[in-house]
Amino acid sequence: MATQQSTSANPKVNYEYRRKKAAEEMRKHVTSFALMIFVTLIAFIMVLAGFDKTFVYPVLLALAALQVVLQLYYFMHMSHKGHGAAALFLYSGALVAFITILTFLTIVWW
Amino acid sequence: MDAEQKFTSRTWPESPEKTTLEGKNKFLGFWLFLGGETVLFASLFATYLALKDKVPSDDHALAIDMFELPLVFIMTMLLLTSSLTSVYAMYHMKNYNFQKMKTWLIITVGLGLAFLGFEIYEFNHYVHEYHHTFTSSAFGSSFYTLVGFHGAHVVVGLGWFLLLLIRNTNRGLNLYNAPKFFLASLYWHFIDVVWVFIFTVVYLMGMVG
Amino acid sequence: MSTVAQKQGFLAVLWDYLTTVDHKKIAILYLISGGFFFLVGGIEAMIIRIQLAVPDNNFVSAGLYNEILTMHGTTMIFLAAMPLLFAFMNAVVPLQIGARDVAFPFLNSLGFWLFFFGGIFLNLSWFLGGAPDAGWTSYASLSITSEGHGIDFYVLGLQISGAGTLIAGINFLVTIINMRAPGMTYMRMPLFTWSTFVASALILFAFPPLTVGLFLMLFDRMFGANFFDVSMGGNTIIWEHLFWIFGHPEVYILILPAFGIFSEIFATFSRKRLFGYAAMVFATVLIGFLGFMVWAHHMFTVGLGPTANAIFAVATMAIAVPTGVKIFNWMLTMWGGSIVFTTPMLYAVAFIPSFTAGGVTGVMLASAAADYQYHDTYFVVAHFHYVIVGGVVLGLLAGTHFYWPKMFGTMLNEFLGKITFWLFLIGFHATFFVQHFLGLMGMPRRIWKFLDGQGLNLFNLISTIGAVFMAVAVLVLVYNIIITQIKNVRVGNDPWGDGRTLEWAIASPPPFYNFKQLPLVRGLDPYWIEKMEGNTKMTPAEPVGDIHMPNNSFIPFVMSLGLFIAAFGAMYQVDWRASDGESFVWAIPVLIIGLLITLGSMAVRSLKDDHGYHIHKEDLLKDDEGGRE
Structure with missing residues (x-):
């Protein structure tokens, strides 16, 4: 350590x-x-x-x-410094989150 | 073991949560976990939005009939303030002031408990006043699942803080427990982030119609 | 603490494996349990093919057929393919990046045991009133009305093993980001590490929707919720979306690591560096990204409307581009190389046309208008078996031969390996190639029997004969493994002679601390670089010093066991409530006891400090003089 x-x-x-x-x-x-x-x-x-x-x-x-x-x-x-990877993954998650919500607002039949 | 090494406020490193390799790994791993949690809550939000006000018959209460702004406002203030108090706790952690950190964490836990109390009151109110239950309609199922998942996160966060406080009461800060306190507070902030969307999307937008 | 391995009794070895946090031993655990479930899923496949060998067959009943079909798919995807890939990821990735272990050894073990207990729970359904029978996709309208506990086993079993997978994914991501040896930059990472990285990122974002979907199903079936009950305002399309938002990335989670294994094999046995390394990395990341944008192509016939169908059709076709980049790069890696046709290389070469065939039918299916014809026919069955068997399973078999010496220190017999290869390849194409035509002739998938006189007899029979070939191939492989381990001829660090990456620079199997001194990485294919300069070993990046190691722990096993027990309680409380508290009175207590075991072991883990231990420098040096056994 x-x-x-x-x-x-x-x-x-x-x-x-x-x-x-x-x-x-x-x-x-x-x-x-x-x-x-x-x-x-x-x-x-x-x-x-x-x-x-x-x-x-x-x-x-x-x-x-x-x-x-x-x-x-x-x-x-x-x-702060050293949050590059954290930000990358958080924003990727946010992108998937956005697409998921968009889908459920538009193409779930009603 | 240098993880148990004693420090003074002068020798305490600048980012104690990331000083050891274990700390660095936990720090990153936890952020990645929060990335996954984002998608988890998005799935719950999406389900809620798809099922909002979807009830089997007209005599069921809808969002606009039930939600009350004052209650939500109090809950929001409690959780927002608890976010600030946990920031204070981390401020003192970084300054190697264990006693003050503990005090602020205990205040945070208190605010979290108050939030939880209001949430239980709120659920109880909907069930008895409007017969809006987990099984009464698809709307009910999705509402209690989304808000309940958040509530469960609050419970986990409180349990985490309490375990850490109990375990470390007489130990002071070291490089082994500093990352743990830090991550628990990150988790607490994330719970607040989710609540921001819950009060906006579920309650405020629900009130507008 | 001496590192010289000692002869141990069976119980000692068992205890060691139950408590291990060593990535190499966890790899072996994944390999054994994944292999076991692969055999189970294979037997289910054989039963399907026997039932469909001749028209109007009555080998199994219709209900049982549905269960076998469901369990074949579920087992192969969740309990065979993914764990087997995790086996190679665990065995190889930390070595490839020059790390002493993964970032979270404890969580690594927890991930394995969660997967293991989830898988066992799911398969116990066979003995406890019937397996799930709504297909591996378990579409909501069908699955919420399925009688008995089959679907409950599916939901709870996958929930537990899914948690394990998510943990494993985060673990690999942090390992790869934080634990690389000095000089191992991102653009020097071997392709298998890169594909593990991207696949783990997909796991991170794809498994939460599955978790939510399974929770909704669980609440609907076991706690009276109404997510999918249309009469209560529910909507069954929600399940389809959540399942496929997970399900499509899932196929990339499977195929990308297989791509990675093949990339290593092509470079090694062509004795050339991988052609277009940067393009390969870019293509891997791009496939991972696009993998999230295409799930609704599984739902073209749901009626989402022409706009949605068009968007998802175009996005799906776009994936063919980075995949094509990869295919050409593999071929150009071989071009002009001095190729050795070892067993892994045979698999790699056969993989290219087999997988490409699956890719081409994929583009056909991606065209939404045409999909209305292909949908739910054997054409789809042929397509996904071409990509999963022709891609993932060939990759797993290749990886088994390629990495066996690194994992066990022995070489699988090459002659038997080639017999397995030829039997499997012939059997695979015989089984699935004709299924394209069966589909185009109109044979629906998931069908229990077909009638005589519809022109389906011959191709179904050929398909069954092909399946027998594959079964024999697997038996030969099992025989090969057994005689290899009995003979136990030990091999050195680089048994293929052409190893390029760091894992071939250390002993087979590696000592439990992997690298005595972390290696200095000077470029892509670091071990090859050293070999070309006449060195036999890597240049160390640090002096010999104490090595910090994590302690073994039994807690992951207990934690997973608690959830396993709780799952029974959650399931049978439905019967308890249905009987008005007459029978199954133990259900709620069992649920609570199980959860208490899990929460209690979590509390123990958090209250008891675990600092690990150090291997001292002197012991490491002593090891060197004495040599390993």
Whole structure:
């Protein structure tokens, strides 16, 4: 079980820097959380307001997509290095997922 | 064993979840698993969308009759907040602060339990108020299967957090358990991602009609 | 910890295999159980052919025929072809990339035992009231009305073994991404590793829809749900879609590793590097990608509409392009090579025309308008047996001969191997070639008997005679295996003499830690490069040091056993409820006990630390001096 230091060769030297970076990132997390709450509120309000569904559906889906991107890239750290393979497979899965759902909305007879 | 090696907050590596080869393998394997889970939930969503409001006769309740925004809103807030608290836990994990990590994880578990409580109340409500059950119609089967699968994931996630907390209460962080905590929190975020689609596609779009 | 193997008693060996996490031993487990199920599926095939040998035959009853037909397909796909491929993947892939084991040795073992118990569960249906009888596709409208527990065995058995397959897929992906030796870049990976990689990715995305489909079926049959019950608002097309979203990638999961095995064989026995390596890799990935876009060509006659049919027809035909690239590259690999016709090479050469024939009928079937005529006739049966037997099974037989020395340290007899080859090849074409014409004459598939005087007698008889040839070929192979293991003549690291890839650079079978020092990879076909420079061994990439190894574990076996037990409970609680709690009172307790065994062993696994152990440098060096036994 070889212990390898990935990016920073000597963690002691980088200690202060890392702490600062982590704290900064945490602030970003809180910001994105606020954004997620905001987006959720808009979604619920739109439904309450009773707009037409041809308008509401696409907006709701776009807001959901935005929220998922925030989760993936901030909360799940996909913006960090070393997530290439993870992203490749997640997006491949998302593609298969999209095709599956599209199929069931169009060619299941009714 | 260097997996059990003691660290201080200064010697603790930058990405403890990926420092050992085992950690790296688990990290990647778990992401791949989430890729597969995406397709699993897509199949359930697809089934739900194909069977939404498909009931044998007119006296069965439909989506628009049953769903209530306040309840869904509370559940959404609980799960979203629990996602943030587990991020806090991982923040402290990376800073080698075991006590704070534990505290935030316990808060996460609490929020998850609250979510689960509301979900059980909700299901119970539909069954008794609208006679909307797992066996009453194809709509019922697909609704409870999709939302229930998500609920089962919540249960697994809570069990995972609790097992990890119990096992490691007095051990502190090391390179053997750090990847485990990290993966459990990834799983928790993924559960939240699925919920985002559930509240959007099932509840909000169901309310619009 | 000495690595010198010792004479062990039978029980010790059994215990070793029950608890092993070594990829080479798990490979042997897959080979034995896959081989066993292959024989079972083969016997079922023979019964089918005997029943259809002459018109109006009464060898088996109609109901039993349906069960045999269903079990033949299900067994061959899920319990024979895939495990046998996993056997070679496990045995070879870690060696080819220069790794000491797979990424998750524990999960590797868990994957095997899940598959094993799922397969046993499915086959127990024969003794417990009848096997599934709705075809291997188990279409919903038919399968939800099937009496008895046959379909329940199908659903639960495949659910358990499917979980094992998914685990195996993730394991190979992580192994290949993370565990490559120094210098083993993606574009230096042998083709078998590449095809394993793509097939594993397909497993990752194709098995979840099957899991969901099986769950829906399970809920409908055992827990009163209504997914497929039209009178309750259900929709049977959902099953068809979910099944084929899984089912079509599944055929690529089977064929791609076979392509990989053949690519290794062509290069080795033509003594040339594989022609168009980069194009081969690209074609493999492209086939994997397109494999997900074509499933509805199984459903052309469902009535999805001309637009959907046209899209899926075009996508299906597109797959012929990368496949054609591969066929030509294999031929150009042989072109100008100094070819040796060993048994594996004979299979490889025979594979090209056989598989191409299956590919051509595939393009015929892909044309949606024409498919209305071919659909559900023996033409389809001929087509998929040409691709699966002519592709996958020939690949498995070739792989058995090719990799046997690496797995067991002995060489299968070449003379007997060639007898098997010729008998099998002749038998295969005799069986299935005429079925094309039977289909075009209008003989429906899955039919129990046919009548005299319809011009179907002769071709059906020829088909049955061909099947006998294949059966004899398999018996010769079994005999070959037995005498080879009795004689036990040990061979060296590179018994074919022309090995190109890393697995041939180490002993046969390899020591349990594989590479004492991880090798330095300097290009495609790394062992060949070293040989051309006059080296007998790989250049090491690291000094001799301690090697970290995982501990054996009995937990995977127990975990899988728990699900196996729980499955009986899930199945018989239906009878318990039907009898108003009069009989089968044990069903629910058994379900709970089974799940508790599984969950309990998961908890043990997570609460008990398992750090593995180290083989010390001194022991490794001592091994060298003493040599292995």
